[in-house]
Amino acid sequence: MRILVIEDERKVASFIKRGLEEERYIVETAADGEAGLDLALNNHFDAIVLDVMLPKLDGYSVLGALRDNGKATPVLMLTARGTMEDRVQGLDLGADDYLAKPFHFEELAARLRSILRRSSTEKTTKLQCGDLTLDMVTHFAYRDEKEIELTTKEYALLEYLMRHKNRILSRSMIMQHVWKHNFDPESNIIDVYIKRLRSKVERPGHPSVIQSIRGVGYRIREGGALDTDEGDEEA
Numbered sequence: 001m002r003i004l005v006i007e008d009e010r011k012v013a014s015f016i017k018r019g020l021e022e023e024r025y026i027v028e029t030a031a032d033g034e035a036g037l038d039l040a041l042n043n044h045f046d047a048i049v050l051d052v053m054l055p056k057l058d059g060y061s062v063l064g065a066l067r068d069n070g071k072a073t074p075v076l077m078l079t080a081r082g083t084m085e086d087r088v089q090g091l092d093l094g095a096d097d098y099l100a101k102p103f104h105f106e107e108l109a110a111r112l113r114s115i116l117r118r119s120s121t122e123k124t125t126k127l128q129c130g131d132l133t134l135d136m137v138t139h140f141a142y143r144d145e146k147e148i149e150l151t152t153k154e155y156a157l158l159e160y161l162m163r164h165k166n167r168i169l170s171r172s173m174i175m176q177h178v179w180k181h182n183f184d185p186e187s188n189i190i191d192v193y194i195k196r197l198r199s200k201v202e203r204p205g206h207p208s209v210i211q212s213i214r215g216v217g218y219r220i221r222e223g224g225a226l227d228t229d230e231g232d233e234e235a
Contacts, residue, residue, distance in 0.1 A: 001046040001116065002026045002177055004035030006062065007078065008054050012101075019105045020112075024139050024155040026178060033057025045073055047116055047120055049108070050095075052079035052086070060093055067094040074115040076108070082125055103227060113137075121158060127162040130222045132209055134162050141201060148200050152176065157193050158201070161210065161220040170217040185210065194218055 003025045007013040010031070017027045028045075030036035033054040040048060040062070048066075052059035063075055074096045079086055087098045096115040099108055113136070124153070127134040132144040139155050141148040150158065156178045161169065170191050179189070198210050210220050 001156065003047050003049065003112070004026070004036065004040055004045040005029045005049045006033065006040075006054065006059070007049070007051045008032055009051075012051075015105070016108065019109065020151065023109055024152050024159075026156055031055075033059065033062045037062045040066055040071065040073065041069060046177075047074045047112060049074065049076050049078060049112070052077060052090070060089060063090065063093045063095060064074055074118070076115060078103070111215070127159065129162050129165045129209065129220055132162075132220075134158055143176065143201055143203060150197075150200065153193055154197050158197055158220075161218065165220050166221055168213050168216055168219045174217060190218075212230075 003020055005013055005016050005020070005027060007016065007201075008028065008031050013029050013031070020027045028039065028043075030039050034056040036048075036050070036054070037057060039045075050059045050062060057065075059077060059079070063077070066073065066075070075094070076097045077090045077095045077100060078099055078101060079090075080101045081125050090098055091142070096118070099111055117125075125135065125137045127136065131143055134140075134155075135142070136159070139150065141150055141155075141158060157174070160174065160177050174190050194210060198208075201209060209220060212218055213229055
């Protein structure tokens with residue numbers, strides 16, 4: 001999942017980014033409100049961590065502009081001012097949660113998981129597709145009750161596919177959600193990672209779970225049976 005962190009304190013932003021990347025998120029940062037708003041309006045993010053006190057445009061203004069533009073991206077606000085009035089202002093503008101500084105990273109991660117669950121049709125910490133399970137807390141996958149260890153990118157790719165199971169996802173959609181916005185569209189990195197992921201989650205004698213849709217992209221499908229009119233091409 002892609003997270004945008006809008007935070008002007010370099011050490012705090014680095015701390016959050018490093019922690020979230022260890023939690024297998026794809027993270028981008030912005031150091032002021034104007035840059036953060038531009039990124040948020042022109043790219044897809046699954047959630048935003050937004051500081052209140054920002055240069056150029058404060059967090060409340062960023063949040064208000066996002067909601068005015070119809071962006072419903074979940075927002076976790078951070079502030080050194082933890083008064084009731086501050087929390088009420090942020091929540092009234094459309095924030096999904098509020099966390100006062102200083103904070104423990106474990107709490108930030110837990111609150112982020114919570115708002116992501118609330119915004120998703122999946123309300124548990126596990127994603128299921130047939131006998132394939134992805135645990136979003138431990139970041140392990142399981143099939144036939146066997147544990148599958150994933151790299152950060154493999155986890156992000158499998159999570160995106162499983163959140164949209166049975167739906168055909170184009171390479172550009174996968175690129176936008178799993179890789180950063182400056183990813184080279186001519187690269188074959190998506191196909192490479194699909195092949196790696198298949199080598200880990202597919203089982204001999206079982207139907208293919210991750211399917212290639214010729215000329216379009218990929219999907220993960222419950223049951224694993226291919227439609228005859230779509231075709232399958234190896235990554």
